[in-house]
Structures are given as structure tokens and as C-alpha cells.
Amino acid sequence: MLLLAAACLALGARPARAQEVRAPYTEQQAVVGEAYFRGYCLECHGAADMANESFKAKWHGRPAFDLFERLRTSMPDGAPGSLPRQTYADIVAYFLKLNGVPVGAMPLGADSLVLSRVRLELRASATTPSTR
Numbered sequence: 001m002l003l004l005a006a007a008c009l010a011l012g013a014r015p016a017r018a019q020e021v022r023a024p025y026t027e028q029q030a031v032v033g034e035a036y037f038r039g040y041c042l043e044c045h046g047a048a049d050m051a052n053e054s055f056k057a058k059w060h061g062r063p064a065f066d067l068f069e070r071l072r073t074s075m076p077d078g079a080p081g082s083l084p085r086q087t088y089a090d091i092v093a094y095f096l097k098l099n100g101v102p103v104g105a106m107p108l109g110a111d112s113l114v115l116s117r118v119r120l121e122l123r124a125s126a127t128t129p130s131t132r
């Protein structure tokens with residue numbers, strides 16, 4: 001273990017760290033993401049499932065890439081990966097909105113490296129939607 005750490009230091013290798021990006025998506029993107037969610041996901045999930053305490057506890061602090069990749073590789077159930085990458089990113093943006101993350105000027109992209117640098121900052125204070 002120590003040897004590995006020393007080797008990494010010697011090579012100057014640093015693992016990519018997710019950083020807090022305060023506003024990693026746009027309002028418009030969240031609207032688009034919501035439409036996709038209604039079309040592809042709502043038959044099995046309510047929006048409230050994506051902003052409840054267990055969702056926040058599971059994803060808070062992790063890179064946006066983890067959530068994106070979880071969706072892309074397993075959802076919609078029965079047809080994983082069937083949507084364009086940007087559609088998954090737009091749905092993630094909608095989830096950010098549901099979880100009270102502030103909107104910004106740039107949309108969330110579907111590039112893995114960029115997604116891995118965005119840290120999910122899910123707010124407990126977000127208003128949870130009550131209807132499906």
C-alpha cells in the first residue's frame with residue numbers, strides 16, 4: 001500500500017477528484033430533462049423518489065458521473081443505455097433541480113471526464129414534489 005502510494009507520488013499521478021460546481025446545469029436543461037423523465041421513467045418512478053432522503057444520502061458528495069453512469073447502464077429498466085448520452089445528462093440535470101441545486105449558465109454535458117469532476121451537492125432543504 002505504502003509502496004503504491006510512493007509510486008503514485010513519484011509519477012505525479014493524482015486521482016481525479018470531484019469538485020463542487022455550484023451551478024452545473026441550466027433551468028432550460030432541467031425542463032428538457034423533466035420531459036424525458038416523464039416520457040421514459042415515470043411509468044415506474046415518481047419524481048419524489050429522486051429527491052427523497054434516501055436518494056440524497058446515496059448520491060450526495062459523489063461525482064455526477066456515478067449517477068449518470070448508473071442511469072445509463074441500468075435504466076430504463078429493460079432497455080439500459082437505449083437513450084442518447086445527452087438525454088441521461090439532461091435527466092441528471094432535472095434530478096439536480098429536484099434536489100435544490102442552483103441553476104447556472106452552462107448545461108451539464110455528457111462527457112465522462114467533465115461529469116466525473118462535478119460533485120453532487122444535494123440540498124436537504126429542497127422542496128420535494130408531492131405529485132407524480
Ligand code: HEC
Pocket residue numbers: 037040041042043044045054055058071074075076077078091
Ligand atoms: C420498467 C420500469 C422502470 C423504468 C421505465 C425505469 N426504471 Fe429506474 N428502476 C426500476 C427498478 C425496478 C429499479 C430498482 C432496481 C435497480 O436498481 O435496478 C430502478 C432503479 C432506479 C434508480 C436507482 C435509485 C437509487 O436510489 O439508487 C434510479 C436513479 C432510476 N431507476 C432512474 C430511472 C430513470 C432516470 C429512468 C428513465 C430513463 C428509469 N429509472 C426508468 C424500474 C424502472
